[in-house]
Amino acid sequence: MGYEDKDYVTRMAKQAGEVLGGLLGKKDAEEILSFGEEKRASDTLVDAIILRKTVKADIPEILVIFEDAKNYLKEQGSPQWQDGHGPTEDSILKDMASDASYVLVQNEAIIGTIALVGGVDPVYEAIEGEWQGDLDYVSLHRVAVSQRTRSKGLGKVLLEQSIEKAKELGYQDIRIDTYPANKPMLRLIDKVGFSYCGMVQFPFKHGERKAFQLLIQ
Incomplete structure (x- = not known):
């Protein structure tokens, strides 16, 4: 031709x-x-991803994700989750007992994990700053995605789906915190719409955290 x-x-x-x-x-x-x-x-990546409750069979893979996240933070020079202050199997089991533990799954593979913890958090109540409103709230803790899937936007997907789950559970006040030097997490928190409210202090060395809030209208 x-x-x-x-x-x-x-x-x-x-x-x-x-x-x-x-x-x-x-x-x-x-x-x-x-x-x-x-x-x-x-047909985007998001279409194939779901957030579901954690089951016991998920625990080994969640522990791998947590361990990889700890190592990554250490490589970045961050003290967050170091010296025994990161998530453990006990914390996963405790979250599961209160129906708070979730995993992000793609094609049956676990690619992220998070805890949606409802109720008053004593650390959050002692904020150096001010939360907005006095609604019942849910706190997002122990947030991590698989290091095998870094730079694919899955952290944002995890937070967005967790926010939707919190809304399904009836919460209009969602809170989260991170270490002040954790720039990737700070950018992520900003991207999904949280507002900075002040500083909180967990009861251990390097326990200072920036605290954020998202109010659902």
Whole structure:
């Protein structure tokens, strides 16, 4: 096929698109002419991901995620989750006992974990700053994603789905904290809409945390 033949095919395809567009509408016509490529391109990572309750069989993989996260923080020079102050199997079991532990799953593989802890948090009650409002709140703790899936936006997906779950549970006040030098987490918290409220202090060395709040209207 020569250059002129290719131009002819291009013109015919364009004309076919215009005709189909007039009959079906632009979007449907594009899907037909692209043989579904547009649809496949719109099948995003989020579509295949769910947030569900943790079960006992998940614990080994969650522990791997926590251990990798601790090592990553250590490599970044952060004291967060170091010296025995990070999440443990006991903390997972405690969260499970109160129906607070969740995992982010893609194709049956665990790619993230989080705890949605309802009720008054004594550390949060002693904030150096001010929370807005006096609604019952849920706190997001022990947030981590698999290091195998870093830089794929899964941290944002985890927080967004956790916020939706909190709303389903009836909460309009969602709170979270992180170490002041944890820049990736600070950016993530900002991206999903939290507002800075002040500082809280956990009862151990390097326990200072920036605290944030998201109010659902």
